[in-house]
Amino acid sequence: MSGGELRHHTVGDPGLVVVGGGVAGLRVVQTVRQEGYTGPVTLLGAEAWLPYDRPPLSKQVLTGDLALDATGYHPASYFADEIGVDTVLGVTATGVDLARRRLLLTGGDDLSYRALVVATGSRPRRLPFVSPADGVHVLRTREDAARLRHDLARASRLAIVGAGFVGAEVASSAASLGVEVTVVETAPTPLVRAVGAVVGAELARLHTDAGVRLVCGKAVTGFVGRDRVEGLTLDDGTVLEVDLVLVGVGVVPDVEWLQDSGLALDDGLACDHHLAAGADAVYGAGDAASWPSARLGRRVRSQQWTTASDQGRHVGRVLVRGREEAGPFDHDLYFWSDEYGSRIQGFGATAGEAVVLARDPAKGSFLAGFRAGDVLTGAVGVNAPREFAAVRKRARADDSWQAATHHLPPLDVPLPAGADR
Amino acid sequence: MTESPTVQITIDITECCASGMCAAIAPQAFEVDTAGYAVVRPDAGRADLDDVVRAARNCPTLCIAVARSGAEIDLFA
Numbered sequence: 001m002s003g004g005e006l007r008h009h010t011v012g013d014p015g016l017v018v019v020g021g022g023v024a025g026l027r028v029v030q031t032v033r034q035e036g037y038t039g040p041v042t043l044l045g046a047e048a049w050l051p052y053d054r055p056p057l058s059k060q061v062l063t064g065d066l067a068l069d070a071t072g073y074h075p076a077s078y079f080a081d082e083i084g085v086d087t088v089l090g091v092t093a094t095g096v097d098l099a100r101r102r103l104l105l106t107g108g109d110d111l112s113y114r115a116l117v118v119a120t121g122s123r124p125r126r127l128p129f130v131s132p133a134d135g136v137h138v139l140r141t142r143e144d145a146a147r148l149r150h151d152l153a154r155a156s157r158l159a160i161v162g163a164g165f166v167g168a169e170v171a172s173s174a175a176s177l178g179v180e181v182t183v184v185e186t187a188p189t190p191l192v193r194a195v196g197a198v199v200g201a202e203l204a205r206l207h208t209d210a211g212v213r214l215v216c217g218k219a220v221t222g223f224v225g226r227d228r229v230e231g232l233t234l235d236d237g238t239v240l241e242v243d244l245v246l247v248g249v250g251v252v253p254d255v256e257w258l259q260d261s262g263l264a265l266d267d268g269l270a271c272d273h274h275l276a277a278g279a280d281a282v283y284g285a286g287d288a289a290s291w292p293s294a295r296l297g298r299r300v301r302s303q304q305w306t307t308a309s310d311q312g313r314h315v316g317r318v319l320v321r322g323r324e325e326a327g328p329f330d331h332d333l334y335f336w337s338d339e340y341g342s343r344i345q346g347f348g349a350t351a352g353e354a355v356v357l358a359r360d361p362a363k364g365s366f367l368a369g370f371r372a373g374d375v376l377t378g379a380v381g382v383n384a385p386r387e388f389a390a391v392r393k394r395a396r397a398d399d400s401w402q403a404a405t406h407h408l409p410p411l412d413v414p415l416p417a418g419a420d421r
Numbered sequence: 422m423t424e425s426p427t428v429q430i431t432i433d434i435t436e437c438c439a440s441g442m443c444a445a446i447a448p449q450a451f452e453v454d455t456a457g458y459a460v461v462r463p464d465a466g467r468a469d470l471d472d473v474v475r476a477a478r479n480c481p482t483l484c485i486a487v488a489r490s491g492a493e494i495d496l497f498a
Contacts, residue, residue, distance in 0.1 A: 030455075030456055053440055053442070053445075055440070056442065060446075065446070065479075066445055071445070073457060074453075074457075309438060334482070336481050336482070342497070345483070363498070365497075383497040385497065389436075389483070
């Protein structure tokens with residue numbers, strides 16, 4: 001095949017339709033324009049807002065370092081005039097008719113497409129209990145952030161269910177606002193499935209060093225309070241008395257609307273290594289899509305902002321240049337998190353055997369490499385941006401353990417005994 | 422790269438992820454191009470140094486380096 005679906009544009013063709021106004025959708029429309037596509041482009045968003053930056057919602061927006069409306073990526077004039085993209089906001093897709101190449105919308109409308117990108121993202125998972133009307137939050141959207149910020153200013157005790165990145169970031173933001181915070185985690189260590197027990201223990205220390213109470217190995221069994229939350233009950237019978245709760249127990253891909261479409265769903269929309277969804281001219285990007293990662297050797301649905309952004313760009317290139325020229329999608333799964341003034345960075349597969357490469361307690365710096373045989377599969381750093389960058393850059397060229405880790409720029413103190421370098 | 426007598430700001434554009442965070446936090450020093458990537462403004466030297474450092478520290482990929490009188494500022498000191 002020479003060129004993608006959008007290599008050429010003919011008059012009257014309905015062009016590109018992107019469902020989802022998050023960063024993945026934004027990158028798709030930006031990239032097809034950069035690649036020279038001149039036909040119609042429509043970006044549909046279920047929310048009332050033009051694409052905005054979600055990562056600051058748990059961090060800078062809650063602490064007041066960034067105003068809520070400063071999270072917008074570009075103003076309306078950018079879409080209308082600079083890149084010529086029609087934005088349709090507050091509209092939800094309900095299905096797709098693959099044979100007729102039509103996207104079905106709420107209210108019975110539909111929209112023809114020449115190429116369709118599914119970038120509907122994900123929504124927070126909820127706890128399976130009856131929840132009081134007020135004081136129980138999730139965090140995904142601008143509205144969620146505004147509500148949480150409003151309640152945080154009035155709260156004295158916050159419980160966070162789930163010690164994942166969203167939970168940890170909100171814990172950090174709330175603690176900096178003077179709120180007493182308890183984080184409840186079912187697993188014995190925070191983020192144990194994401195980064196393993198060694199790094200998880202380092203991340204646990206960030207909480208406790210900041211005076212946040214971390215309760216691991218206990219599950220939440222219900223809420224206390226009817227109109228407004230008054231506490232949480234745990235599976236050991238204890239009750240945590242709090243006046244605010246944030247639930248951060250992961251996300252669910254927003255793909256139920258595709259259930260009867262004929263598109264394959266497998267942990268989100270099942271895409272191939274080009275991010276094509278198995279039907280003519282349908283692609284997936286972001287949290288809603290899974291793809292066979294060559295790097296991880298399995299089907300992956302990343303929930304990282306950087307993956308969503310890079311998938312959007314990749315789909316844009318595939319649409320214009322074609323699959324052959326654009327090549328398969330590859331990503332090193334870079335992520336970052338800001339907690340208690342510390343910067344956490346990670347890349348690659350970070351769930352195997354972790355080896356501490358460097359540590360400086362005085363600076364709170366820490367770097368661990370993940371090892372599978374003689375291969376460095378990934379790394380996680382805390383306050384070690386130079387060392388992390390060095391390992392990540394080297395691993396791109398040569399992922400052998402020796403090549404990626406020898407003669408790292410040293411942190412200020414010697415390595416702990418037994419560290420392999 | 423923009424230079425002023427005291428403050429130098431450098432973006433490693435190969436690592437920029439186009440979050441726009443720098444331009445949101447320190448709009449006097451940074452702006453974004455049509456594809457969303459960060460650009461140091463020509464008059465960035467006049468921006469408040471605290472804002473510039475805060476923007477660099479909040480960059481998702483930490484691709485912004487800030488130096489004062491030739492000495493790079495440690496963002497996580």
